[in-house]
Amino acid sequence: MSVKDTSPTLEVRNLQTHFFTKAGDAKAVDGVSFSVGKGEIMGLVGESGSGKSVTGFSIIGLVDPPGNVVGGEVLYNGKNLVGLPDEQMRQLRGNRIAMIFQDPMMTLNPVLRVDTQMVETILAHDPSVSKQDALARSRDALGRVGIPAPDERLRSYPHQFSGGMRQRVAIAIALLNKPDLIIADEPTTALDVTIQGQILYEAQKLCRETGTSMIWITHDLAVVAGLADSICVMYGGRVVEQGLINDVLDHPVHPYTRGLLGSVPGANSRGTRLYQIPGMAPSLLNLPQGCAFQARCPRADEACLVEPQITEPIAGRGVRCCHPHLNAEEEIGA
């Protein structure tokens, strides 16, 4: 289900976000490019230190000092968000582009009632709406994310909800102004499996019904497998592989993607040793010369000292590798 019929909702070109710390400059995002079409769910996958969360924050303009977006473009419906004045960015944020965080308490103010917060969100972007209408819309939004007894819930405080409910309220708030794009940063990582299932269901229903695009940031490949249409794998602040979900998961080309898929228990048969990618992820303060993955790659050689650019060895697939696995029959780890 590749929905890139019209021009993409969001197009990121060569985004670069660096953190200027006392210990050095961390290149958290170093040349990331992808695009998300209307109604498309893109999974942005990586481990800790890969830069996936910072990418999400950079798109929506929430990178605080010592971090700064130093280069590249983020084109939302053709308009570049990088360098946009604060006032204009604020009009977009929460209105046309919304974000859901891992911890719902980053969205919810613990001392305000839910209805206050939701009405505030609506009125902030459209002061002409009457309070009754705003309340009605809020009630609808809560209903749409599957919260029972929405009238009662509107009058509650965040601490009166369970973790899963809070995340649903956060999603409802994100939906209020019918955004074109939702960036979800690990929203279900802290939730139980059955509650995660409920949230994934809501997210999927939403994108199908309203045509909202979504970027789902996570480290959990299995969640992305079930939910997303396309996937973007990040490592060391760079995109190493991207493409349609089935293509990438069934025929991974980059050694890191292959290694990652090999390490996940579900894929292998029970009781065998998992493939383990040796070593550790590099510190963003101290990225190696050339390819970020070479220290852990079974195929690395001198050619990898030159940083590889994104190529398209197969149609629709972007890879950043000097020695991609183009031969589908190769064993993982070869």
Place this chain on the structure above:
Amino acid sequence: MSENIQNPTPIEAPEEFVVTLQTPFQRFCLDFFESRVASAAFVVLVGILFIAICAPLISPQNPYDLSQVSILDAKMAPGSQSFDGWTFYLGTDGAGRDLMSAMFYGLRISLGVGVMSGMIAMCIGAAIGLAAAYFGGRIDAIIMRIVDIQLSFPAILVALILLAVLGKGVDKIIIALVIVQWAYYARTIRASALVERNKEYVEAATCLALSHNRIVFKHLFPNCLPPLIVVVTIQTAHAISLEATLSFLGVGLPISEPSLGLLIANGFDYMLSGYFWISFFPGIALLITIVSINLVGDQLRDVLNPRLDR
């Protein structure tokens, strides 16, 4: 560095290994001296401590040795000459004592009493607070009620009553200050220990069947030190000022061992007659001491607080 699946558990490669090379203490020092204000305060404090410790060696005169003091030098202005020929840099007091020397000795007493009482109160308060946190339940409840009661009385009031009963003397005032202060330490360390007690490394120690003593003193206590260190500095300043107040009011220290408070009291009568320096300089010395201790304490609190984003 290729890895084949049949290899047994590999040893971690050293070069990707080390995040920082410093011991916790080195890290702490670097963080502390980042603040210029705190560094300046620290230097001042070291200077004050040096003066206090070396008072007999660096004072031009021993103000309590009556043979060195002459009433003819009384109330001389700062900078004036004594009849012996040397300068009273800060003037003299009503009895003819060199104010600078009196201040050095006074600092010694003030700091000595403050630090001493602080240390003793810390030991007692820490032991009680740790016991309350570790054993919990009824022991905790009883101890905390005592602490609450103790803390609800104004410190000055308690100290005055105690000193009225105990009389004058350095040891009596230290006892009084200890009784007034131990409760702060107990409460602080109890709060810290309660948090640490629920951490998994303490559970691990229980799982490894280590003795209670070992867990409390080797595991809990070192991790409760940060807030305790902060309280020690702030409380020492508090003790010094409390002692100064008590001396100013005339209780506590005898005249033979005057602290800064007593010096200020002595000069109080002359304030409006124009001999302002007799109270003024000891007052300034007291102020500088307390302010520098507080500044150091503030920076310590910021540095040792793991939650602060630095």
Place this chain on the structure above:
Amino acid sequence: MSEKTNDTMLTVDNLSKNFVKKLDLAGKIAQKLGSNIREEVVHAVDGVSLAIPKGSVVGLVGESGCGKSTLGRMIAGILRPTGGDITYKGVSITKMSGDEAARAALQIQMIFQDPFASLNPRMRVIDIIGEAPLTHGFTTAAEKDSYVCDVMKRVGLDPEYRRRYPHQFSGGQRQRIGIARALAVNPEFLVCDEAIAALDVSIQAQVINLFMDLREDLDLTYLFISHDLSVVKHISDRIVIMYLGRIVEISPTDELYADPNHPYTQALLNEVPQLEHRGRDYKPVEGEIPSPLDPPSGCHFHPRCPHATDRCATERPELREIAPTRWSACHLNDEA
């Protein structure tokens, strides 16, 4: 309850743990004056019985509030049970006291979830690992150094770094230090409480492999507590599913996946995202996980169960053997 052969390493018999929030003085007065305040009792573990055979890996799975961590801590000796019995190698350890209990506790060790909080930040690694063996006589002060080096090598850590502090290591390495600390006292039984949940995927694979190697080399028995079913499936011989303080199903792994019996198990297995399932149509189970403070009557799962009957709301289902080595606590099995 479950089979007790000579091979059984650890048995848990009708074990319970209640956490009581007693009323303070103000609360007691309010209660006497007629207010509705009650003591809050959480039945974290509610009558659990289980047998773990020697050399096996038993996976313990459940969501928040199911009591799996509490059960693990009672087995490891960190929490005292409120009721019931734990038997280790045929001897009841709940009835032991003092030295004996301590010695038994040493053989059962625990690996914790949080690699940051589970190590004392002010102790060097050599002391973290070497403290317990030295205290209990596994090594002498003179030999502590080489003893610790051996243990570190066994878990894949370079002994050269034994004088460093925990904050100087990465998350995966700290978890290895925690494992080394547990291994240093020569345990026979390891309780792993979400031991890999806090680690990155690629590091998880390393630690899972380490567990499997250690099991073979040292003939260890594991109780592997996790909420991650795919990991549990990979490493366990047998899986125990818990819900709100009670066991709902026990089954060997393959059979559990082939034919889950209890409706909660079915819902759980259905919900777990798997790499092979693309573009799923989610059909999640309804309802929230109830609060352990106020669990539903009868079968705890009945409000969310698609097959609930009247009996389920009133009567607690017993854990019954539905096939050799398979147990399930569901009234629907009675009708079959």
